[in-house]
Amino acid sequence: MSKKRYIVFVLNLFIGIQYVFADVNDGLMAYSKKDYTKAFNEFEESSSQGDLAATHYLASMYYQGFGISKDLNKAVILFEKSANQGYAPSLANLAVMHAKGKEMEFIKIWIALWNIKAGQLKLVMHNLNFS
Template sequence: MTNKSMHTLASLLFACILFALSIASAQAGPLNDGLHAFKAGDYQQAMAYWKPLAEKHNPDALYNIGLLYMKGLGVKKDYRAAKHWFKQAAKYGSVDAAYNLGVMYKKRRFGYPSSKDALYWWRQAAERGHPESQFNLGVMLVYGNGTGKDVPAALKLWQQAARQGNANAIHTLAQVYEKGLFGIPADPAKAAYWEKRAKQTARR
């Protein structure tokens, strides 16, 4: 594998923090009212709608409050406060919160990098079908970052993420099978399949 290929795949690990608000558990009521307030730029009002729900352990509200602290919207930016809310959200079922925790640990948002903490949170989300976490966990495993190397497990995770349309996973699989990376034999047929999928994904 060339240094360029290693850099390309490694850089994909640092996927963007998810900023999308969560409204999965309700399309009406306080959660949605908070969304409207957020879109109007009234972040303190959004917090006022979400806080009572968060106190009742609503994972979407907990996650959304974490985003407010992470981005400093209506409150002072505070990564440790964001971590608190994301951990609560993850505890009550938010896979997006678990994913964001992994990225924040990996990107030193708490003053130190922690591959093991990133690995823990991405594994939690990946096991529940979160494609970005599946991709990132695969990269950790293929490089042995914070854990032992496990190329077959990484390949399986990338395939799971790719089947859900994750562009990073699709692109990576195309490269892996085209160039025979990480000890995986080159396979022109599989490379062509994933390259076709990559083009289809790019057109969406």
Template sequence: MKHKILILLFLIFGLNTALFGENLDKKLSQKFQSTEILEKNCEKNESKSCEILAQIYIDQNITDKADFYIQKSCDLNSEYYCDKLIAKFLRNQDYDKAFIYAKKNYDLGEPTASHVLAKLYYNGFGVEKNVNLAMDYFKKSCNNNISQSCSILGNIYQNGSDDILKDENLSMKYFQKSCINGIYDDCVWSAQLYNLSKDYQKAVELVNIGCENKNFFSCAYLGIYYKKGLGVKQDNQKAKELFEIACNGGFNKACETLKKDYK
């Protein structure tokens, strides 16, 4: 009886294994056939097929095929894959090609392309240096809420240069926008400029944004406002708590303040 059960189990197991193998072969075959269909469709310039193939080969880490279909997708006006091409050319310092595809993406309406063009024009990479044109692109990019462009504009106007006059009001404006859009160090730089006009309430509002988003530089600055009673009611306990948050977050100057003023 035991032998019959063993034979039966063996037969069932063997049958299941065969079925599993057959199903696996079918799946692999279907996958291969679907890839073939996508490739044929891509050859006919069906952009969605090219984009799917690009992602398939990116996921499989098949670099040569991924590169081919990324390029093809971009040629068929995929902003997403043009952006990937631009990133590759920038990594490889192939600025001529980076400029060509950034301009293409800009013409397609991709919002981050203006930031890339601005940096290329500002530094004269892949194109003749043109600071005025770079500034135009930075401003367009900042208006599209690309925070890096806002931050760069803040720095340019804060320091000035041979080509651009120093302008604290514009610097404050752009740092404030980059703070609101996620570059939280700029909350402090903007607050410092509001300090010059003694608008401490606005300064506090900005560093509070940074601190709430775990920017410990901002927390330390917020502590200073509470310690001195600038823009807020003076509160030494609140100031200490903010310095502790900043210190625990790795902002060493806050640790020094705690040792010096809150022993």
């Protein structure tokens, strides 16, 4: 690769990085102004592009119910997504949620109950020859 092409490549890389993080910064600015809808949209867009910080902030919004209906399940999924890729603040939030216990245990119990109901329904359908 020629020196000129290499410089263009590096400049494009940095411009692209700034572009990706611009949405997160816009989201943080909107959040600080309590424009939660705009913040949510900015974080969601950046998260869909693989930005771990945006995924973390999006999870926080689901957890708090800002800009979107409170959804602890979605918050846990998003925190786990970014934590599993090495984003430490998400791991810390999962630890806090686990320490609180009530919300996490409620989710686990709720999921278990629905799995039981689904299993019972499957058994009933099988016994009635609907499977």
